[in-house]
Amino acid sequence: MSQTLRKPEIIQIARREGKVTVDGLAEHFSVTPQTIRRDLTELADDGRLERVHGGAVLPSTTTNIGYSERRELNQAAKVDIGSACAKFIPNDCSVFLNIGTTTEAVAAELLHHEGLLVVTNNINIAMILSQNHNVEVIVTGGHLRRSDGGLVGDLATQTIRQFRFDYAVIGCSALRHDGEILDFDVQEVGVSKTIIQQSQEVFLAADSSKFGRKAPARIASMADVDRFITDRPLSAQCRLFCEKAGTKVHYA
Amino acid sequence: MSQTLRKPEIIQIARREGKVTVDGLAEHFSVTPQTIRRDLTELADDGRLERVHGGAVLPSTTTNIGYSERRELNQAAKVDIGSACAKFIPNDCSVFLNIGTTTEAVAAELLHHEGLLVVTNNINIAMILSQNHNVEVIVTGGHLRRSDGGLVGDLATQTIRQFRFDYAVIGCSALRHDGEILDFDVQEVGVSKTIIQQSQEVFLAADSSKFGRKAPARIASMADVDRFITDRPLSAQCRLFCEKAGTKVHYA
DNA sequence: AGAAAAATGTTCGTTTTTGTGCGTTTTCGA
DNA sequence: TCGAAAACGCACAAAAACGAACATTTTTCT
Numbered sequence: 001m002s003q004t005l006r007k008p009e010i011i012q013i014a015r016r017e018g019k020v021t022v023d024g025l026a027e028h029f030s031v032t033p034q035t036i037r038r039d040l041t042e043l044a045d046d047g048r049l050e051r052v053h054g055g056a057v058l059p060s061t062t063t064n065i066g067y068s069e070r071r072e073l074n075q076a077a078k079v080d081i082g083s084a085c086a087k088f089i090p091n092d093c094s095v096f097l098n099i100g101t102t103t104e105a106v107a108a109e110l111l112h113h114e115g116l117l118v119v120t121n122n123i124n125i126a127m128i129l130s131q132n133h134n135v136e137v138i139v140t141g142g143h144l145r146r147s148d149g150g151l152v153g154d155l156a157t158q159t160i161r162q163f164r165f166d167y168a169v170i171g172c173s174a175l176r177h178d179g180e181i182l183d184f185d186v187q188e189v190g191v192s193k194t195i196i197q198q199s200q201e202v203f204l205a206a207d208s209s210k211f212g213r214k215a216p217a218r219i220a221s222m223a224d225v226d227r228f229i230t231d232r233p234l235s236a237q238c239r240l241f242c243e244k245a246g247t248k249v250h251y252a
Numbered sequence: 253m254s255q256t257l258r259k260p261e262i263i264q265i266a267r268r269e270g271k272v273t274v275d276g277l278a279e280h281f282s283v284t285p286q287t288i289r290r291d292l293t294e295l296a297d298d299g300r301l302e303r304v305h306g307g308a309v310l311p312s313t314t315t316n317i318g319y320s321e322r323r324e325l326n327q328a329a330k331v332d333i334g335s336a337c338a339k340f341i342p343n344d345c346s347v348f349l350n351i352g353t354t355t356e357a358v359a360a361e362l363l364h365h366e367g368l369l370v371v372t373n374n375i376n377i378a379m380i381l382s383q384n385h386n387v388e389v390i391v392t393g394g395h396l397r398r399s400d401g402g403l404v405g406d407l408a409t410q411t412i413r414q415f416r417f418d419y420a421v422i423g424c425s426a427l428r429h430d431g432e433i434l435d436f437d438v439q440e441v442g443v444s445k446t447i448i449q450q451s452q453e454v455f456l457a458a459d460s461s462k463f464g465r466k467a468p469a470r471i472a473s474m475a476d477v478d479r480f481i482t483d484r485p486l487s488a489q490c491r492l493f494c495e496k497a498g499t500k501v502h503y504a
Numbered sequence: 505a506g507a508a509a510a511a512t513g514t515t516c517g518t519t520t521t522t523g524t525g526c527g528t529t530t531t532c533g534a
Numbered sequence: 535t536c537g538a539a540a541a542c543g544c545a546c547a548a549a550a551a552c553g554a555a556c557a558t559t560t561t562t563c564t
Contacts, residue, residue: 012331012335015327015331015360016327016328016331016332017328018260018261018264018327019257019260019261021257022551022552031512031513032512032513032514033551033552034512034513034514034552034553035511035512035513037551037552037553038511038512038553041553047383052255052256052257052259053255053256053257053520053521053550053551053552054256054257054521054550054551055257057257057260058260123375123378123379123391126375126396127375130396130398130401133398136395137395137396138393138394138395138396138407139375139391139393139394139396139403140393141390141391141392141393141394141407141411142390142391142393143388143389143390144378144382144388144389144390144391146382146385149382151391155390155393155411155414159393159407159411162407255520255521256521274541274542283522283523284522284523284524285541285542286522286523286524286542286543287521287522287523289541289542289543290521290522290543293543305530305531305540305541305542306531306540306541505564506563506564507562507563507564508561508562508563508564509560509561509562509563510559510560510561510562511558511559511560511561512557512558512559512560513556513557513558513559514555514556514557514558515554515555515556515557516553516554516555517552517553517554518551518552518553518554519550519551519552519553520549520550520551520552521548521549521550521551522547522548522549522550523546523547523548523549524545524546524547524548525544525545525546525547526543526544526545527542527543527544528541528542528543528544529540529541529542529543530539530540530541530542531538531539531540531541532537532538532539532540533536533537533538533539534535534536534537534538
């Protein structure tokens, strides 16, 4: 029995039993433990199993781990922005949360709100908010974008058009000093534009790393946004623009 | 993260029994109580259990117990059914995967297919398949059902209507001996019905625990299904029905 | 067939885990 | 409230598992 034939069977056994032991597999395949160790090491490197002393187990709930890792990755600024943003959202209203790590931070802060109807095109946000039993979560359809768990495309836009939101929280990839809000993904821009149309009050949540960056697609102007929540002071030009446009700026 | 083969099983036992004792586990694993204490201390440090004198209990915040229990129920059969089912699905085609732990097992077996377009209303399946870069995943919209990660309601049905599928894999809650396919949730029945309409070939994946059970809502008849993949022989009556209707039955 | 490559087995020093002994803390009944 | 029994955690030694390096076998390609 060659190595290529062993690996799939190891996975299958692991799925069936929930765990595998080095010795058990060695006996099952009639090879030395060392060979099994090599197999397990490779499977673990591929992320198909999780190595433990004496054997291996199934990767424990991929979703939860992704979530907790992400949470650890959360920079202080994003948590602060999320917290500040959540304070502007009352109980018992309808909210849209867009794609983005910053909006995920907002979702985490909404865990103790009540009576919310949250619509999102971010599968991670859906997972986070599913922990709060006082929130109804609606997920838009769309193509799953692996990189960030976003749901994009025509389906997403279609779904959003069927709602009216009291509040919407959007993120962005870049923010020009003249008040233009930009994004890397053209498809997502369509979604963001629709959200702005359908919402009573729009919040932009973006940390200072976005200031003065460049991105190809235009979402909107700062004038289309009601509140901008960030962590550091804006450039003079941008502050002036917001003032004229009536956009309230908040520092977390 | 777990460094011991024992830990996942301890969690599993804790979920099933609600609590675990040091002595009980020591006997179960044939190790000394001290070793178990170490395990429990570490699990408690990770927040996965709550330590009490003489053993440990589930942390009060733990949710979704029903779902994880159900997922572990009959696990071996589900993996086998998933594997058998995946063999009927070729590369480069469009597939719908419905809600259900058995269909999740199918998704896990599709990880090495190529060129698939998979549409699903199950957020867990979306997460599983996002690991396969050769599969395009589309998620239907809908209300997020906390209990099992399903997306249900009108939005889901609407989305599904926009597609035509080469193959669809559906699950069910119960299966009557006269060939009627049943489900607990009326909303989900609507979704399943739509899927059957939109699909070239329909697979029903259900393990033997569903045989002869009862559920209130009718999805369809076995005659509407092209293949039925299960783990144990059907009742004589049901087998006869399938034969007449031309439904092929496969045992994993 | 013969050489190169891949996979497997073997050996050995290192790391991790487990068992044991013992003093301390908690629980529970009188 | 007090005292015994059980449970606990710590420290150290023994045992098991580990990985790296090298020898040997098997497979593959020319």
